[in-house]
Amino acid sequence: MRHSRTVRHWIVLCLWLIGTAIPFGQVASAEDQALDWDRALEKARGQTVYWNAWGGDDSINAYVDWVGQRVKEDYGVTLVHVKVGDISETVRRILAEKAAGRDSGGSVDLMWINGENFKAMKDNGLLFGPFADALPNRELIDTQENPAILRDFTVPTDGYESPWGGAKLIFVYDTARLANPPRDAGALLAYATANPGRVTYPAPPNFLGTTFLKQVLYELVEDPSELLSPAGQNFDAVTAPLWDYLSALHPTLWREGRDYPATEDDLIGLLDDGSVDIALAFNPAKASNAIEQDRLVDTARTYVPDAGSIGNTHYVAIPFNASAKEGAAIVANFLLSPEAQARKQDPRIWGDPTVLSMSRLDDTARALFDDLPRGVATLSPEELGRTLPEPHPTWMTRIEEVWLRRYGA
Amino acid sequence: MALNFLRYGPWLVLTLFLVPLVAGGIGTLLPAFGYLPALGGVNFSLDPWRALAAYPGVWDAVFRSLATGLAAAFLSFALVMGGLTFFHDSRWMGRLRAVLAPILAVPHAALAVGLVFVLSPSGWLVRMASPGFTGWDRPPDVALAPDPHGVSLVLALVIKEIPYLLLVSLAALERLPTARSVDIGRSLGYSGPVSWLKLVMPQLAGRIRLPVYAVIAFSVSTVDMAIILTATPTPTLGVLILRWMREADLSFQFVAAAGAVLQVGVVLAAVLIWRIGEVVSRFLLKAWLQRGGRNLFPGAIILAAVPTGIVSLLGGLGLVGLLIWSFAGRWRFPDAVPGRWSLENWVDRFDMIADPLAATLSLATASTVAAAILAIVGLEAETRFGRGQRTMALILLPLILPEVAFLFGFQVFLVGLHADGSWGGVIWAHLLFVLPYTYLTLAGPYRGLDPRYARAAACLGASPARVFWSVRLPLLLRPLLIAMAVGFAVSVGSYLPTVFAGAGRVTTLTTEAVTLSSGGDRRLIGVVGVLQAGLPFLAFALAWAIPRLVRWRRFGVGLGHD
Numbered sequence: 024m025r026h027s028r029t030v031r032h033w034i035v036l037c038l039w040l041i042g043t044a045i046p047f048g049q050v051a052s053a054e055d056q057a058l059d060w061d062r063a064l065e066k067a068r069g070q071t072v073y074w075n076a077w078g079g080d081d082s083i084n085a086y087v088d089w090v091g092q093r094v095k096e097d098y099g100v101t102l103v104h105v106k107v108g109d110i111s112e113t114v115r116r117i118l119a120e121k122a123a124g125r126d127s128g129g130s131v132d133l134m135w136i137n138g139e140n141f142k143a144m145k146d147n148g149l150l151f152g153p154f155a156d157a158l159p160n161r162e163l164i165d166t167q168e169n170p171a172i173l174r175d176f177t178v179p180t181d182g183y184e185s186p187w188g189g190a191k192l193i194f195v196y197d198t199a200r201l202a203n204p205p206r207d208a209g210a211l212l213a214y215a216t217a218n219p220g221r222v223t224y225p226a227p228p229n230f231l232g233t234t235f236l237k238q239v240l241y242e243l244v245e246d247p248s249e250l251l252s253p254a255g256q257n258f259d260a261v262t263a264p265l266w267d268y269l270s271a272l273h274p275t276l277w278r279e280g281r282d283y284p285a286t287e288d289d290l291i292g293l294l295d296d297g298s299v300d301i302a303l304a305f306n307p308a309k310a311s312n313a314i315e316q317d318r319l320v321d322t323a324r325t326y327v328p329d330a331g332s333i334g335n336t337h338y339v340a341i342p343f344n345a346s347a348k349e350g351a352a353i354v355a356n357f358l359l360s361p362e363a364q365a366r367k368q369d370p371r372i373w374g375d376p377t378v379l380s381m382s383r384l385d386d387t388a389r390a391l392f393d394d395l396p397r398g399v400a401t402l403s404p405e406e407l408g409r410t411l412p413e414p415h416p417t418w419m420t421r422i423e424e425v426w427l428r429r430y431g432a
Numbered sequence: 433m434a435l436n437f438l439r440y441g442p443w444l445v446l447t448l449f450l451v452p453l454v455a456g457g458i459g460t461l462l463p464a465f466g467y468l469p470a471l472g473g474v475n476f477s478l479d480p481w482r483a484l485a486a487y488p489g490v491w492d493a494v495f496r497s498l499a500t501g502l503a504a505a506f507l508s509f510a511l512v513m514g515g516l517t518f519f520h521d522s523r524w525m526g527r528l529r530a531v532l533a534p535i536l537a538v539p540h541a542a543l544a545v546g547l548v549f550v551l552s553p554s555g556w557l558v559r560m561a562s563p564g565f566t567g568w569d570r571p572p573d574v575a576l577a578p579d580p581h582g583v584s585l586v587l588a589l590v591i592k593e594i595p596y597l598l599l600v601s602l603a604a605l606e607r608l609p610t611a612r613s614v615d616i617g618r619s620l621g622y623s624g625p626v627s628w629l630k631l632v633m634p635q636l637a638g639r640i641r642l643p644v645y646a647v648i649a650f651s652v653s654t655v656d657m658a659i660i661l662t663a664t665p666t667p668t669l670g671v672l673i674l675r676w677m678r679e680a681d682l683s684f685q686f687v688a689a690a691g692a693v694l695q696v697g698v699v700l701a702a703v704l705i706w707r708i709g710e711v712v713s714r715f716l717l718k719a720w721l722q723r724g725g726r727n728l729f730p731g732a733i734i735l736a737a738v739p740t741g742i743v744s745l746l747g748g749l750g751l752v753g754l755l756i757w758s759f760a761g762r763w764r765f766p767d768a769v770p771g772r773w774s775l776e777n778w779v780d781r782f783d784m785i786a787d788p789l790a791a792t793l794s795l796a797t798a799s800t801v802a803a804a805i806l807a808i809v810g811l812e813a814e815t816r817f818g819r820g821q822r823t824m825a826l827i828l829l830p831l832i833l834p835e836v837a838f839l840f841g842f843q844v845f846l847v848g849l850h851a852d853g854s855w856g857g858v859i860w861a862h863l864l865f866v867l868p869y870t871y872l873t874l875a876g877p878y879r880g881l882d883p884r885y886a887r888a889a890a891c892l893g894a895s896p897a898r899v900f901w902s903v904r905l906p907l908l909l910r911p912l913l914i915a916m917a918v919g920f921a922v923s924v925g926s927y928l929p930t931v932f933a934g935a936g937r938v939t940t941l942t943t944e945a946v947t948l949s950s951g952g953d954r955r956l957i958g959v960v961g962v963l964q965a966g967l968p969f970l971a972f973a974l975a976w977a978i979p980r981l982v983r984w985r986r987f988g989v990g991l992g993h994d
Contacts, residue, residue: 081784084784105937106944116470116839116935118470118682119843120847123884124848130852130935149468230543278574278575281580281663282575282578282664282665285664296554296570298554298570317761317772320764427488429665430665
């Protein structure tokens with residue numbers, strides 16, 4: 024009977040497929056490997072580095088293109104920008120590769136990462152390293168002066184990721200419509216109450232939305248130092264002021280809090296339309312860039328709350344199974360060069376603040392930074408005020424959970 | 433030899449097709465029950481389901497998926513049947529087809545964004561009326577699109593599904609004795625529309641049942657459209673699954689897998705509800721049929737035509753909106769047109785778009801040609817050997833199963849084969865969706881083809897192969913090309929398959945559009961949307977033109993049977 028034979032074939036096929044799923048079981052560990060720089064230079068020549076990085080912004084994409092040209096010239100490394108909508112897609116991809124037992128020859132060589140995604144990869148052994156301390160340009164960062172760089176959302180980086188830029192929360196408003204923007208959480212609530220529908224923030228888990236919640240929490244909490252260690256029994260007591268605040272704020276939000284902008288750019292668009300009076304951004308040069316690109320009215324300006332604002336560092340990391348680890352390390356090192364860092368900080372290119380310590384640079388390198396112009400709506404380093412550190416990721420995970428239960432789906 | 437190949441052809445097609453589905457299904461099912469050792473899940477458990485059930489608002493989301501999906505499917509079906517009732521013999525029908533084809537071809541994401549451009553409080557309609565009529569110098573603070581109730585999602589789905597259902601209906605009608613049936617009804621004193629409704633519609637409904645199920649499955653489980661058109665706190669189940677998959681906390685992968693399995697159940701439930709409705713309405717319609725009423729109530733024509741008109745108008749405005757945004761320099765609220773026009777979106781950014789454009793074109797061409805060949809192999813084998821129809825129905829699984837249900841597992845499978853990120857892998861992934869649509873669109877006409885053509889040719893001594901090449905294929909050229917155009921459009925609009933199988937290395941217009949949509953520059957989204965819509969439009973234009981050219985060459989003008 025042909026039919027029964029066919030059925031048998033299917034059974035065999037299914038068994039084979041289950042067999043392919045078995046390697047799920049073999050948990051591979053990323054063993055620590057040291058990086059020898061001279062050998063790396065040699066091996067990297069001719070390598071192709073696939074760099075998975077958020078690709079939602081033209082100016083950033085253009086900057087990454089430029090990095091590709093430069094590492095090609097200097098090191099013979101071919102850089103391919105794999106544009107992703109969210110780097111967590113790449114985390115899952117590497118997870119899938121690990122599940123399939125592919126411990127080398129992976130599809131991702133370098134990734135732009137920080138915070139929760141870094142913690143998730145580090146905890147699950149998905150990262151190569153430590154490599155960051157072996158990069159020659161690491162010398163240009165004074166970790167005494169900037170110790171925050173050693174901790175990513177309070178999680179020790181331990182050399183598993185290399186810094187390449189900073190971010191800081193700023194508020195944006197249109198001077199033609201709003202003369203005196205509210206400069207602390209209390210004033211913001213008062214403004215929203217007096218002007219219903221004119222204030223909003225992106226819904227968590229969007230990073231800007233969660234950053235806004237952290238900002239409010241920092242301003243309201245009695246002892247901010249509690250936020251630096253993992254959240255535990257103290258969660259309810261510490262976050263109570265935040266929930267009281269949001270209960271008062273939400274009825275006054277844009278669309279009464281029944282909808283939220285999806286992203287930072289969405290929110291900038293709402294400000295430009297005049298739908299809201301205040302926007303947020305996680306890059307001090309954001310407003311200047313948007314004005315430059317005709318996406319924001321040219322009377323827009325920025326400010327930072329009196330208490331300072333949340334800031335963090337973003338990094339690049341190498342997956343445990345990367346095919347071109349040496350090439351990836353060379354790109355990571357190039358990203359820390361004064362040339363690359365100064366170009367990145369140029370508001371006409373991107374406007375992302377450098378992670379280098381000016382005290383470690385020679386005069387020519389420092390001149391690269393001193394000569395940079397500042398965008399029309401960008402604050403000076405002094406005006407940017409104090410940088411509040413990111414809380415431990417456990418706080419955010421639980422705050423997102425509670426937020427979702429109270430206001431979300 | 434050739435005969436042997438054809439005899440086993442359906443099995444070949446199915447194997448090519450079911451392997452990734454089964455592998456993907458297993459790769460999703462195991463984590464749904466707690467098994468994913470790479471994440472420390474080594475014991476089977478129901479924990480993922482408990483976490484799913486405890487997630488805030490998950491049942492609302494399930495209900496929302498079901499309600500919006502069924503509402504969209506019912507409205508599109510009703511509007512198409514209503515339109516055909518009154519206009520089936522209108523010479524406008526042919527032209528309407530030409531107008532609707534481009535809307536069918538517009539990728540879902542682009543259409544959804546176009547609709548937001550038109551309907552949102554800062555959208556085009558409000559801009560046109562402001563500040564002149566409304567006195568608004570700021571957008572009103574109301575939720576229109578996206579909205580919390582899923583109304584705009586239903587609207588977008590209807591815009592998208594009407595052209596599809598209309599096209600498959602028209603293709604099926606060509607093989608039905610429409611004109612004769614209506615004439616018989618007329619001779620018994622029934623009005624034209626009533627004759628069509630009572631005599632042709634029941635036959636048609638039977639023939640397009642599968643396309644209708646595909647519409648239901650798609651509407652219930654759409655992700656990209658729902659993201660754009662539902663408010664953030666009121667998502668559908670599909671949106672929630674994607675949110676879980678994107679959660680940085682990797683333990684949510686288990687919940688996502690369970691959600692994907694639940695999504696399959698929701699789709700099945702929707703089809704079941706539809707089926708029950710079908711049986712009930714057949715019972716009711718039978719009574720109506722037997723009562724013998726000769727006319728419809730007055731005004732029925734308005735009820736049938738006006739909603740379709742409005743919906744088409746909105747779709748059209750959305751497309752024009754995309755086009756205008758792509759040429760906008762600065763377009764601030766409440767200006768009705770951009771304050772400054774500019775070519776720079778197209779010129780300066782063409783370098784960025786050239787590669788994705790080429791990739792989209794190659795992927796769509798390759799997967800469409802492969803799908804057409806495989807669909808013909810399956811249908812021809814069925815026609816010659818008279819079996820396999822039931823088995824081949826399995827290739828419709830990807831239309832019933834939500835994409836997310838097997839794509840995570842399929843990715844693991846491709847990685848195991850070292851085929852992820854390769855062109856072959858991506859074409860394979862596209863084929864999973866292109867083939868069912870091609871097959872579905874072609875199967876009706878193929879099976880409906882009058883067997884007497886083939887029999888006559890065989891009587892004249894033609895071999896089965898000759899019958900195929902000289903009789904069946906030429907007669908079916910038009911439906912075949914329409915089926916290919918549909919497949920082409922599906923490939924161009926594919927997002928998740930490209931992302932999963934392409935290892936993120938294969939960038940198409942659609943992945944670019946979705947990536948950009950998280951960056952929010954409306955002008956760039958306009959450019960990519962216009963291009964996305966342009967490619968399938970080209971395919972439909974070819975599907976329209978080629979049969980005319982061929983027939984002209986073959987028979988000379990005017991001898992074709994239309």
